[in-house]
Amino acid sequence: MDIPDCEDATSAPNSFKATTIQSGHTVLLRLPSGETKGFKVEKDGTVSIGRVGSFRANELIGHPYGLTYEIRGKELTVQPPHTLQEVEETDATNELINDGEFVQPLTLGEIEGLKKSGVHASDIIKAQIEQHANYSMKTEYSKEKYKQRKEAKYSKTFSTVEPTIYNVCDHWFKKDQNRIRDIRPDTLSQMLNLANVRPGGRYIVVDEASGLLVSAILERLGGEGRLISICDVDSPPAYPVMTLMNFRKDIVPNIHSSLNWATAQEDYTPVAAATLSEVGKSERHRIRLDKRKNAADTLSNAREELFAGEYDALLIASDYNPLEILQNLIIYVAGSGSIVVQSPFSQPLTELQSTLRLDPSYLAPSITESWLRRYQVLPGRTHPTMNTSGSGGFLLHAIKV
Amino acid sequence: MWSSARDVAAGDLVIIWQTRELIQPLLITPGKDLNSRFGYYRHADLVGIPYGSKVGSRNGKGFIHVLRPTPELWTMALPHRTQILYLADIAFITSWLDIKRGSSVIEAGTGSGSFSHSVARTIGSAGHLWSYEFHEARANKAREEFSLHGMADIVTLTHRNVCKDGFTVEDTVDAVFLDLPAPWDAIEHAKKALKKNSPTRICCFSPCMEQVLRTVSALNDSGFTDITMFETLLRPHEVHQISPQPLTQAVEKLKKLEQKR
Secondary structure: OOOOOOOOOOOOOOOOEOOEOOOOOEEEEEOOOOOEEEEEOOOOOEEEOHHHOEEEHHHOOOOEOOOEEEEEOOEEEEEOOOOOOOOOOOOOOOOOOOOOOOOOOOOHHHHHHHHHOOOOHHHHHHHHHHHOOOHHHOOHHHHHHHHHHHHHHHOOEEEEEOOOHHHHHHHHHHHHHHHHOOOOHHHHHHHHHHOOOOOOOEEEEEEOOOOHHHHHHHHHHOOOOEEEEEEOOOOOOOOOHHHHHOEOOOOHHHHEEEEEOOOOOOOOOOHHHHHHHOOOOOHHHHHHHHHHHHHHHHHHHHHHHHHHOOEEEEEEEOOOOHHHHHHHHHHHEEEEEEEEEEEOOOHHHHHHHHHHOOOOOEEEEEEEEEEEEEEEOOOOOOEEOOOOOOOOOEEEEEEEO | OOOOOOEOOOOOEEEEEEEOOEEEEEEOOEOEEEEEOOEEEEHHHHOOOEOOOEEEOOOOOOEEEEEOOOHHHHHHHOOOOOOOOOHHHHHHHHHHOOOOOOOEEEEEOOOOOHHHHHHHHHHHHHOEEEEEEOOHHHHHHHHHHHHHOOOOOOEEEEEOOHHHHOOOOOOOEOEEEEOOOOHHHOHHHHHHHEOOOOOOEEEEOOOOHHHHHHHHHHHHHOOOOOOOEEEEEEEEEOOOOOOOOOHHHHHHHHHHHHHHO
8 A cells, every 4th residue: 555645744734733753753553452552753763562563663754644554574564444344143142152261272382383483463363263162153243353352462553643632632531541630532622612722812721631731722723822821830841741742842832831820920020030130251151141041031921921911711720729720810811701620520610610600700600521422333233332431520611701 | 703802893793691591692783772681782882892891781670791702602692593513512523523723624514503613713714614505595594604703714605415416625624524314425425525645534423323323334335444433411510509407406496396286
């Protein structure tokens, strides 16, 4: 299969992100088990995916996202897209099928031997099926399931996953939902819409969800608009979620500024300003002073911008007292602007709502919880998935008036 | 789309919020009046006030809030010509289809324009929405609204039956959204409209499971992969403050009652 001739890596209108895999990207791969994992792709380096194998990183660079590959040696071959095959119903049932130790007789040693000798996964699976005591008795659906389970174990294929905010949020939600405060993709999407996030908009965010909100807003802004995030650490936090988004590093600083709770106070003068009168005594000293001056300018610009207010919305995902956060920041939100507060728990929001509904500055403070159920859709086998997330967090939304 | 100025101007479309159930659009036309449950207002009095203002009525019968339109408020205020999509579905679909600044999107059918407004807002002037509606009167009404709301550059509305006649673009869009009674008839057409050289997505919205099964079959036959299906709902939480009554109060009260008897 030919790799399609993709648009230039940084083509407009979405030049905020490269549309193909570049060196330095952290790429999400979907493994045969269905799990997604992030891997750094560096020019001339190697990517190791555990049991599935390893390959030269250069094989992926320049490719569009979303393709499926098979590892052969250290190289990759692109697999054609795989649609579902028709499965015919038979009269088979599991009435006479007994489980037991010797149902599948190939030993671990024999299987390892086959793997080592480079036998293709599909042949290993065929060998297992041939010797399987009960296989022919199974229903066709059961056979499909068996084959898929074995594929997940022996296959040397994987897919690249496009770093859309949906995919990245979904990946984090499955891997470590606590670190993103239980913000499930549906909840995140509602926050963005309720806050009217759009190109050219201006937003304030308090993001203690590992940078999920910052990433989502930057994604929707697409390089047009402004975002100020307020954090409780000295320098801007690492925001680990952003790594998977692969934003263009030269554009992000034009859109995103960071302040902390102290520098966000109007009556506080940051220490940085004091050292600006120094004169450089050597080249190295001058460079250091320039750096410090740049940092001080960036800081004072961000403060000026925040204090000028008229932001379109304020989004909060924080463990700090939401009422205090609002008291600090609400003046910077424009009239008719949106306030969206998220919590993994309902109690902080119900307390907040009880207070806000008595405050004439907040119109219709409302609490919602999102329900999301995924279904398996296969001919003759359509049903809700066995595992469904019980909670994607809670939201409080109000309009500033 | 709508005004981004701080204050309301003559000719603006605003959202008048009376109660959670009474939210309506208003085109500010000096000379006209608004008569509502919460009193009498002159449009002219609303000119020059900041968006978000609370305004008391001229006859002291109450007050209203004058808000800046957003697609979310529009969804709650718009005149329904058809059943519409609401926040939970709109937000989820937008996110799943990776609709963002600059996206090229197809929507069929336009219906009452609820989803259309949200997409136009999300893609901005760098993107484009091709929207199709087979009912002529509804197509005209939607086109009127898009024009009034400053969306005419972002949205191309076509009166057309896409199941029979396909779409008007090829190899062009990143995402297709189908809200049709028989989406399976439009899927091969959708494939032609989607870009050929990058990952693209399609989403079909159906109220009934029978439609879903048929749609999935058609998607599979057309070569779409990673087919998933979701149901999403928004659960509102009402907050009530209760102070549990001390049981001793009941004991005392009953004892007194008994003694009286």
